[in-house]
Amino acid sequence: KSDALKTSFLLEQKKKFEFRNKSSDLGGDICVTGNLRLGSQESFRRYVVAVNGDAMGKSMQGAGGAIVMGVVVNSIMARSARHDRILDYTPEQWLTEFYEELQGVFLAFNGSMAISAVVSVIDEDSGEMWYFNAEHPYTILYRNGKASFIEEELLLRKIGLESDIPFAVQRFQLEPGDVIIMGSDGRDDIDLSGGAEIRSINEDEYLILRTVEAADANLERIKAEVQKFGELTDDLSLLRVGFRESSVTRSSGSLLEDPERHIIEIDAYDTELAESEFDQLFHQGRSLAREGNSDEALKLLKQAYDLKKDEPALNKILAVLTFKGKEYETAVDVLQKYLEHDPNIEDFWLYLSIAHKRTGNYDKALEAADKVFEINPNRVPNLIQLSDLHAKLGNHGRARIFAEKALELEPENRQAQQMMESLSARS
Known part of the structure; x- marks a missing residue:
């Protein structure tokens, strides 16, 4: 629904099964995106919400956590956006209430169900991002052909666990052409042994940055680049948010203006006038x-x-x-x-x-x-x-x-x- 912010995701659960001649998979990863309007009725702004989570536990337990996460997130989003609703909240207030509601639901399971997640709210016009990272792998920024992490330390414990770190909303400013990639730890947990007797799991957290650069932030290509190093051992989910990518073209790492970009959805300007x-x-x-x-x-x-x-x-x-x-x-x-x-x-x-x-x-x-x-x-x-x-x-x-x-x-x-x-x- 947003012209300026484009979202996409890749989701592959590790556990595969067949039932009544139908193939499917099962796991604890989840990706959700949606739209919000926050502010007053007279002066509001549009935002994109992006959620990437990885529920604790294998197969059935993880799937249960992902289902709970999906139900709560979709309930919050439906309540926040139905009937073209405009909420009189700031992004910080909305994210704080989002976290408190989600945390309350998961705490009710007394530690038997928890989920790591990144939840972000991004202004469609300015590219300003508000987010929290609850013990999820670091969020990746892809800018000018280079990938880096936007976090440097643990900011919050998993949702569903008592946290010794006080909750705080983080902020980050996106620039035109930037891509944000959130992903579960399946991106890092790669079996490097290649069939050798002794199993060797990747411990290089920066490997994912090199694969993002090699793939030019394309999700399918990121997966293919990761698999060049070894076999996936866990569920894999990647959620991509691109900010005004059509405003720039990449050429030798430089950003060039693209005259075809539209900030507001309008018909093409096609009147045959001289440059008056x-x-x-x-x-x-x-x-x-x-x-x-x-x-x-x-x-x-x-x-x-x-x-x-x-x-x-x-x-x-x-x-x-x-x-x-x-x-x-x-x-x-x-x-x-x-x-x-x-x-x-x-x-x-x-x-x-x-x-x-x-x-x-x-x-x-x-x-x-x-x-x-x-x-x-x-x-x-x-x-x-x-x-x-x-x-x-x-x-x-x-x-x-x-x-x-x-x-x-x-x-x-x-x-x-x-x-x-x-x-x-x-x-």
């Missing part, structure tokens, strides 16, 4: 937006907008940047222009409603929120918006209806609860 002043402003502004330089991008794109107000590709980028930059009057104008071109973008109608509300135009804000409701009547942030707008316009009965519907869909939503409390106090 508009074209220059648009292309330069779009490039700055891709690089995360929103302030400078806004200056150029607003100049382009003054020259040509009916260019959908420009308006789609400018609508997002002006809204996120809280330039609500400009956002209203640009959003309306774009929605004339494509009236079915639910997010843009909600942005337009919020922008109108911020400028004090509650009637127009209500019209836009009604459009969102027509497209998606179960979008909770919009139900709260509708409730608030009706309350501001004195329609307290309608306000209560929308607040109740929001709470019916998300009983623990704090904004909806506060809206109901406010309406109850007025009555």
Whole structure:
């Protein structure tokens, strides 16, 4: 779902079996990825969540731990992201609650079930990563053709065990073209004996770095490179996250700009115009937006907008940047222009409603929120918006209806609860 962050994984459990003429495998490794939106309704950011875990024990015991991990993680993710939910949390707060809930479940098994894991939350736009590593093999950074570990020491005990190390969320900044690889200890536990009588297991923790470099961070090739040294003796899982890889091309270890990269999902700019002043402003502004330089991008794109107000590709980028930059009057104008071109973008109608509300135009804000409701009547942030707008316009009965519907869909939503409390106090 993310253009800037691409995830993939390789998972191979060691235990193979056949049942009723069907082949399968069994083990304790697990990979999970998902999406989050954190922040306020008016100003939120999008994140990618990546989880790689390795449950303690062989075959059945490990599989049991992986199942428990999967159930808890999927429950947390579903609760956090359903109905386009926006959580009023920071990444640190979300990860802390994630760890505490997971730790509580595994502690209930009194030490008979534990799992090592890396859990990360990565900002789609900036590449900033928040994470914790619970006694899992070190996380690999692949940058400019070189692989290295981002951790240098044990930061936390396995989930399910009492930890003598206090929990803390770690931070790391990704750069365009960076790749993060999380992996279980199957990447290191290689039988080097080659069939010799005395078994020899790899003890070189840096071997994996050399294989990542040789494979150019391609997961299937990493597995093949590892197997050149010997036989896998354990479950193997690798989870790969690439940040804005399409923005760079690798050539002799250097990073070159790729003009085809898109930070915002837009149609290709294919008008057959000469390189006019508009074209220059648009292309330069779009490039700055891709690089995360929103302030400078806004200056150029607003100049382009003054020259040509009916260019959908420009308006789609400018609508997002002006809204996120809280330039609500400009956002209203640009959003309306774009929605004339494509009236079915639910997010843009909600942005337009919020922008109108911020400028004090509650009637127009209500019209836009009604459009969102027509497209998606179960979008909770919009139900709260509708409730608030009706309350501001004195329609307290309608306000209560929308607040109740929001709470019916998300009983623990704090904004909806506060809206109901406010309406109850007025009555």
